[in-house]
Amino acid sequence: MNEETQFKLMAFLDGELPKDEEAVIADLLKSDQEAAALLEELTWAKQTIADNEADMVVPETREFYWSKISRGIEAAEREAERDSRPSDKWWYKLLIPAGAFSAVIIGFAVLTQPPVEDGVLPTTPKPVSENPDEPVYTEASTYEFYAEEENMSVIWVTTDNAAEFESPTRDPLLENQ
Amino acid sequence: MPKDLDYKEADDKQLVAAAQDGNTEAFEELIFRHRDKIYARAFSMMRNEDEALDLSQEAWIKSWQRLKQFQGDSSFATWMTRIVINLCLDQIRRQKRKRAESIEKLDEELGGVERQMPVVSVNPTAGMERGELRKRIDEAMTKLSDAHRTVLILHEFEELEYKQIAKVMGCSIGTVMSRLFYARRRMASLLAAVKKEKTE
Numbered sequence: 474m475n476e477e478t479q480f481k482l483m484a485f486l487d488g489e490l491p492k493d494e495e496a497v498i499a500d501l502l503k504s505d506q507e508a509a510a511l512l513e514e515l516t517w518a519k520q521t522i523a524d525n526e527a528d529m530v531v532p533e534t535r536e537f538y539w540s541k542i543s544r545g546i547e548a549a550e551r552e553a554e555r556d557s558r559p560s561d562k563w564w565y566k567l568l569i570p571a572g573a574f575s576a577v578i579i580g581f582a583v584l585t586q587p588p589v590e591d592g593v594l595p596t597t598p599k600p601v602s603e604n605p606d607e608p609v610y611t612e613a614s615t616y617e618f619y620a621e622e623e624n625m626s627v628i629w630v631t632t633d634n635a636a637e638f639e640s641p642t643r644d645p646l647l648e649n650q
Numbered sequence: 651m652p653k654d655l656d657y658k659e660a661d662d663k664q665l666v667a668a669a670q671d672g673n674t675e676a677f678e679e680l681i682f683r684h685r686d687k688i689y690a691r692a693f694s695m696m697r698n699e700d701e702a703l704d705l706s707q708e709a710w711i712k713s714w715q716r717l718k719q720f721q722g723d724s725s726f727a728t729w730m731t732r733i734v735i736n737l738c739l740d741q742i743r744r745q746k747r748k749r750a751e752s753i754e755k756l757d758e759e760l761g762g763v764e765r766q767m768p769v770v771s772v773n774p775t776a777g778m779e780r781g782e783l784r785k786r787i788d789e790a791m792t793k794l795s796d797a798h799r800t801v802l803i804l805h806e807f808e809e810l811e812y813k814q815i816a817k818v819m820g821c822s823i824g825t826v827m828s829r830l831f832y833a834r835r836r837m838a839s840l841l842a843a844v845k846k847e848k849t850e
Contacts, residue, residue, distance in 0.1 A: 480827045483834070487805075489812055510769045517770075518834040521841070523806040525780070527788040529690035531706070532699065538685060538707070539678050545711040546674075 474508055482512055486519065662726045670717050677717075681710055684727050688734050694803050695738040697792050705741060709734035731808065735818065742796045770838040790840040798833035805830055 478501070484490040485498045502509050531538055617628040655668055657679040668676035688709055693702035713720075713733055720729055778786070791799055797819075804815045815826045 480824075480831055483827065483831050484812075487812070507769070514770045514838050515831075515834050518838045519806060521783070522787060522802060522834075522837060525784045525787050526807055527690070527694070527784050529686060529693050529702075531685050531689045531703070533703070535682055539681060542681065542707050542710045542714075543674070543678075545707060546714050549711055549715060 474505065474511070478508070479511065482508060483515055486512060486515055663722065666717070666720060666722070666726050669714075670720070677714060680726065684730055685710075687727060688730055691731055691803070691807070692734050692738055694791065694807070695735065695796075695800060696741065697799075701741065705737050706734060709737050712737070732818075735804070735808070739800065739819070742800070746796070767835055767839050770842045786841060787837070790837055793840060794833060794836060797829055798836065801826060801829040802833045802837070 481490060481494060481498055482501075485495060490498060502512060533541075615628055615630050617626060619626050655664065655673075655676065657665065657675060660668075660676070660679070662680065662683070665676040665680050669680060685706065689702055689706040692705045692709070693699065696702050696705065709730065713730055716733075720726070791802070794802070800819065801815060804810045804818060810818070812823045812826045812830075815830075816823045819826065
């Protein structure tokens with residue numbers, strides 16, 4: 474008897490053999506004493522084991538057994554709660570070093586910038602006039618005072634190229650005439 | 651769900667429903683009712699009291715966490731037994747990996763011996779007292795490989811079908827049949843040896 478037939482014999486015993494093969498095994502059992510003896514052994518082993526599972530009792534009192542499970546449940550719930558907090562997420566843990574790194578970069582950028590002179594940042598773009606003939610005052614300052622004799626307020630404007638403005642020969646309006 | 655639930659009188663379904671609502675007293679009553687069976691199943695698989703105790707407790711903790719998933723398709727006891735069996739199988743696999751062995755390798759080693767075993771023609775435990783018989787069967791189970799013992803437990807005690815066992819153990823139905831066949835034959839042989847010992 475080959476292994477396949479032996480397994481079919483066992484499947485026959487366990488009721489797991491397809492219907493069309495049951496008749497074949499039934500015929501075999503009538504004619505083959507070895508097969509019948511094997512089936513008898515398997516049947517006995519199956520039944521004896523199934524009917525005689527060892528009785529086991531938890532070797533601890535109900536209270537002690539429950540207290541350990543109760544502590545385990547509390548610990549598992551604490552762990553689950555900790556896992557759900559953003560402070561325990563991997564990306565959250567990166568926030569602190571990433572923030573510190575950003576602060577260092579910004580600090581470095583600020584410290585390495587050229588110093589401000591005369592109240593004007595060197596990076597300030599020069600004003601551009603739409604009229605090419607109009608003088609452009611890049612550096613201008615004003616001060617005002619009240620002229621009591623004329624009974625009026627005077628606003629005095631000075632620029633870097635004030636000389637150009639004052640010169641009649643360079644007056645663009647005059648040059649164009 | 652009534653607030654004045656009598657835990658001792660309530661059936662498993664009522665206790666499960668209460669436990670699913672977070673009632674730990676109902677859950678404690680369920681543990682009290684089924685703890686011996688769950689512990690026995692863990693012991694039959696692990697053959698070690700300490701491990702069985704730890705795994706049975708772990709199974710209860712897991713069941714509390716997954717209680718909302720229990721739909722009542724099977725009995726609570728059956729559902730719990732599946733949890734503890736899965737934990738035991740995981741533990742056995744971890745132990746196998748540590749020892750750098752495999753269940754399949756053990757099967758091959760033992761299968762070779764069992765193929766040559768003569769058929770036990772006489773009931774080897776006839777006339778043996780029930781207590782004695784249980785003790786002998788328990789001892790014989792210890793001598794089986796983990797794979798053979800597990801398949802016997804799942805088939806004879808849990809009454810699972812071949813395909814269900816294959817799913818639980820992560821193997822083919824053919825492997826289940828092979829393991830079950832040789833596990834039964836080895837048990838018959840071990841118990842016949844007991845009978846022989848007693849008569850000599």
